[in-house]
Amino acid sequence: MPESSVVFGTNEKWRINRNILVMGFAFMVHFTAFHGTANLQSSVNSDAGAGTFTLAAIYFSLILSNILLPAVVIKWLGCKWAVAISFIAYMPFIAAQFYPRLYTLVPAGMMVGFGGGPLWCAKCTYLSVVAEPYAKLSGVSAEVLVVRFFGLFFMFYQMAQIWGNLISSAILSSNLGDEPGLWNATSSLADLFNNETSSPTVDFGSTCGVNFCSASASHGNTNLQPPSELKIQVIAGVYLACMAAAVILVAFGVDSLTRYTGGRNTACQGKSGVRLLAVTLRQLRHKYQLLLLPVIGYIGAEQAFMAADFTQAFIGCAYGISNIGYVMICFGVFNALAAPVAGALVKVTGRFPVMVTALLLNLCLLTSLLYWRPEPEQWLVFYALAAIWGTADAVWLVQVNAFSGILFPGNEEAAYSNFRLWEATGSVLSYATAPYLCVRTRLYCLLGFLLVGFLGYSIIELMEYKVKKAHHLERNFELVEKKPEQESLRKPSEAEGDY
Template sequence: MERSLKNILVLSFGFLLLFTAYWGLQTLQVGVILPFECLWDSKNSPSFSLNGGKSGEPEAPHARVSFLRYTLIPTSILLGLGAAPLWSAQGTYLTIMGNTHAEKRGKVRRDVVSQYFGIFFLIYQSSGVFGNLISSLVFGQTPAQGAIPEKQLLHCGASDCLMATASTNSTNRPSQELIYTLLGIYTGTGFLGILLTAVFLKPVRDTQQKSEGEKQASPFWSTLLSTVKLFRDKRLCLLVLLPLYSGFQQAFLAGDYTRSYITCALGIQFVGYVMICFSAVNALCSVLYGKLAQYTGRTALFALGALIHLSCITGLLLWKPHPRQLPLFFVFPGLWGAADAVWQTQNNALFGVLFEKNKEAAFASYRLWEALGFVIAFGYSMFLCVSVKLYVLLGVLSLAMAAYGTVEYLGSKKVARLLTEEQTKPAEEGVTKTKT
């Protein structure tokens, strides 16, 4: 097995084990996670940030199971502090590995990087499958709820204005024994993920930066300054809408869809099984898009993701959820996962390719804006009707696609100008020689 592929698999399975607990608990309890995005210098050894950032993750499940603010808020801060360097280093690591492999094999960099992100998200998104499956099996031992009254069903779906969380649609509270069993399983998988990456993940250096004469790591403030300076690039200013929308749409599915559609009309015991569908489709589409990108180009995939989400948003606005329509509760998360796979794989690949010389700063900015999308979406979650939130999603999606199209247009103009200059150079040189 090639060294690069081995490292990608180690990294991917490390994230799989670590986030099994995270995704399992997120669908059971929707809390506001405060993403304190710090800028982490991972130029010399991204694997150091990967292992260091994970240290705060396994502790999160124990505090998040409580609904008390004095445990949720500190744990959310700890989670955000750990997630910032973790995800920035992950994006940098995959990009460096993809570029290195492409240079050795004589392949196109963007295709290899896209393929590596596809492999990563195939395995990583499986954490949602296993996390929700574990919670569903453990909590499935609690008594089932009774039939949901028709009167309550009228307030489910897009018409939910914070009225759908009545006590009639909740299951009995799981026993303390089941709760501790679940937390024990999740904590074990988290520590296994840390151990796997700490032992087997090899650090890498950016050969391009090394060839440019960079011999030592830049200090933190240098990385911070480079991130700020990167906003002078108008492409980044336009592209920040993509991670912002990514945060919005993930928050809607994890918070509003699970509460106002699944829990309201079916009951909380179905949440885990429905979200398994989302994670499974997301994982399969991630690896599929990673391979398709070299044939279709990223623009076609972005258009596909936008079209799927546009259709889903329209459908959720019109749909009146009812227990008799059980397949539809799985169809929407499946389609949502197919579109989310575009945002996860292609967004990361796009930032890695366009800002190759400033990868750390670009990925730090990416995670900052994605986290901001989460904060805003969860922030207005308790104040707006679901229909209004869907219209907000529609507006942000439209703006993000328009901005992305502008970046692609500017890029194509630049390529055309360079080609024209290359073609005119030989002609001008020929005329000069003739005159002499």
């Protein structure tokens, strides 16, 4: 490997740290806009299922993007500019919120997916490569530094869910764009005489939650009325400014990776395009990979259900569209906290008890959603369910990802490619069917998916246990065999002594 042509000074460690911090902050600002917009799609753009079809388009194009684009784009642009240009590819999705129609949202969503593949690959490559010169300067192992850099990066990234939802909820909860006319005055007068807010004219329990069907033209529910156009435009304007700021941060605040590679090829390591697809599909011949597919698909499906159905049918319908962001903040916080806690627990209890806990949490959660009839005053329940969901989702995501790497040593690339492929497939199927299936049906499908997925995972654990047990018995048998052999070698010498 050729050495870098740049002579590093004493402040180079500070410079690398600055690059990582700026990169992480830029991702936080960028995904503040994306997450905030994506969480509102099924509720705000509900006409003809435009919002859910857009989310399906994002994940469908992301599948193609992950397979075909990263190596080519990074080879042309380099990691730094691949990140910046990929950020720009997300911007039409935000701009489409100014004129949200099916024919504007879906193509914009496809652009997001096509930008996503190069974006994440370039980020991973950048953090991995800068760890090498930092290791030489600090004397710390490059492997340790990569873990540290990724941890620092994801600390910023996880915060995007919080800020994005906070911005959207603050604007949606305001009076911006609401007409203060005679209606408001008479409403206030009525409230004064009745000593209470206007009672709802709709039975939330019979039309929201498990009884919600997005195909129904009218629910008679004011909670589901889209916010004023001005609010949506202000949100879109703020988010566009965030994405533009993220592009500027990367363009002017991050060094080019050539500074640390001396012209070395920095494209994504491993195969690309059709070769990667071939390796990914060839991996399906492995029985462990086939048994993992249902649980991987479930992860994608449950995340899509959370983003599309829970936000619209439960929070938006019963609690109000303006509160979606606040509840999703709770989901994001517990999702971020549960990942490291679950990792620490696995070291103490082993993987299977932690996975069983996630199964029980999901079973309780989905069963509660089937029987619960949401009402606006039950606000605490919305947050509790989001917290449980965030906790369980973090366990599934982290542990199944790690399990894929453990099961296929030397074939991690194909294993993780399969993970991305089938997780995205689960999301696409869930989003695409959302406008046509009622929530009750989708919950039953999700429950079945969960049980089949966990069964497949349990079979793998059982097979691995049997293999380890057989290996242990084999080792013990070898030790027992060696002992008599050694004794027989000693006996002739002892016998000679008797003569």
